[in-house]
Amino acid sequence: MSTHRPTPGHPDPASPWVFATRELGRRPGNMRTYTRRIDAPAGPIPLGVDAIAVPPGAPIELDVRMESVTEGVYVSGRAHAPVSGECSRCLDELSDEIDVALSELFAYPDSVTDETTDEDEVSRVVDEMVDVEQIVRDAVVLALPLAPLCRDDCPGLCPDCGEKRADLGPDHGHETLDPRWAALRERLPAE
Template identity: 65%
Template sequence: MMSEFAMPEPSAVPAHPEPTSPWVIDTRDLGRRAGNSRRYTRGAPAPAGGLGFAGVIMVPEGADVALDVLLESVVEGVLVSGTASAPTVGECSRCLDELSGRVEVELRELYAYPESTTEASTDEDEVHRVVDDLVDLEPIVRDAVVLALPQAPLCSPDCPGLCPDCGGKLAELEPGHRHERIDPRWAALRERFGDTEEES
């Protein structure tokens, strides 16, 4: 179980998206006339390393990510809106049981055209960009999934977790389960004389 982890930094758009990647959409079919729009529905495999928090909860590498997005041509670039959904795997942060489920995230991002006012007035990591008429959806899906996934997933809101002494699942142990705690100062005597108490 991973007890702590760093929040990934926001992903930056690659300089040259791979045209054949299912994460990449060619906007030449859309055109640059403001008001044009086109919907795309496709699946894309989760990238190497998956999406989310390794050892906690994530979309595993290679899992099918369902994309349903609308691309709209606007003055400054291409506005992407829609949803992405994918299966998740992880473990309960209290009892360590395996978890499986599904995450769905909303997407809404502007990809700026080269030489647009938005492109010229923002830093490279502040806005995504249309590169060679291509938009890469992977970075915005990655960022959205990281924000949507719980940092401490639970199998149920009232999961009692594990017994700190024996490690057993408290939900499966008898009510009132507990262990006798011995003052460490007396532990050596108990080991020598056994569990039987001496009569006074």
């Protein structure tokens, strides 16, 4: 039994992130819409940032429109997915959903755009296919907060005891004594 292995740098036609553009032709104005449900990739690079990300295997809903334009294929649409992580103040687990807009030109080979831009400046149509995984990753990462919060007014943790301030009473506090006065305190009678 042989398994299909994509050529490095070429889209894998078996990948759910890859869309064929052959039906569009190269006639500007031709358009196709697609809806796909894709499992978030599992691997060393999460779909998100350290504190919050789309969990591996979580469903990502893609609604994309591909339109043939003079210089390539313009991909637009939306991606919707659940996200989970931890609050940057109290460290509680949190979950939410994210909905991001997608917008990218994939340049045709030998087009003016292809010839006048560096390899990493614009996406490319390769073998009449476009791979949208990187544009989804970029949109998700840019939309996620770097310091997610369980709620806007999360009070965080007490810096002295490490307990959640939300669980502590309003009179919670820790006496801090300047170490230079510690010897004097030992000589004073306790109240």
